[in-house]
Amino acid sequence: MNDQLDTSGQRQNDAPEPDAPQVLRLAWWLWIASAAVGVVRAIIQLTDRESLISSLRESAPEMNQDELDQAANAGVLMSLLMAAAVFAIYLLLANKMLRGRNWARVVMAVFCAFSLAGALIVLLGVGSMGLGPVSEAAGVEFDGLDLLISFVVAALDTAVLVLLLRPEANRWYRKT
Structure with missing residues (x-):
């Protein structure tokens, strides 16, 4: 256990392990890169305001332009907050x-496994039906x-998964 005292005399359980193997450091960077790509994707999608308003207009034709603009602004704000939270x-x-923390590695x-499964499902769908039917489905x-x-x-995410399960990572987690 890695309990250390902080400046207030309280136990601090999250002090960094100095000997984390290189595979876990690489997994850290790849995981953060994956999250950053997801944030960039959200931002790219939010820049298409015309498409957003068009989608809102289709789903709620009774809304006037001011209401559509307000709904679009709220949607953009919520999407950015969600991207930041993720x-x-x-x-x-x-x-x-x-x-x-092994629980974090498991999560x-x-x-990563869900990401890989989702990508495989989309790949199989696009390969068998094409992009249009997959989008519709x-x-x-x-x-x-x-x-x-x-x-x-x-x-x-696949690279992260492989790195998290490497033998040297397993040995390190058993030690800690």
Whole structure:
């Protein structure tokens, strides 16, 4: 256990482990890169205000332009807050993982597995039906950029998953 006293005399359980293996340090960077790509993706999607208002107009034709603008602004704000919250959670998990918290490694591995499974499902769907039917079935519009970003995130998450399960990582977690 890595209990240290902080300046107030309280036990501090999250002091960094000085000997974290290189594979876990690399996993940390790849995990943060994956989260950053997700944030960039959200920002790119939010820059298309015309598409956002058009979608709102289709789903709520009774709204006037002022209401559509307010709803679009609220949607952009909520999306940015959600992206920031997800990034913060990814950062928290990565930091806990690098400090020897096995529960964080397990949560990260589960997230990575879901990311990989989702990418495989989309790949199989696009390969068998094409991009249009997959977008329709998912209820969201996919374009080539969305697909590319999804696979970049899945590739990063797959690399993280492999690194988290490497023998030297397992040995280190057993020690800590």
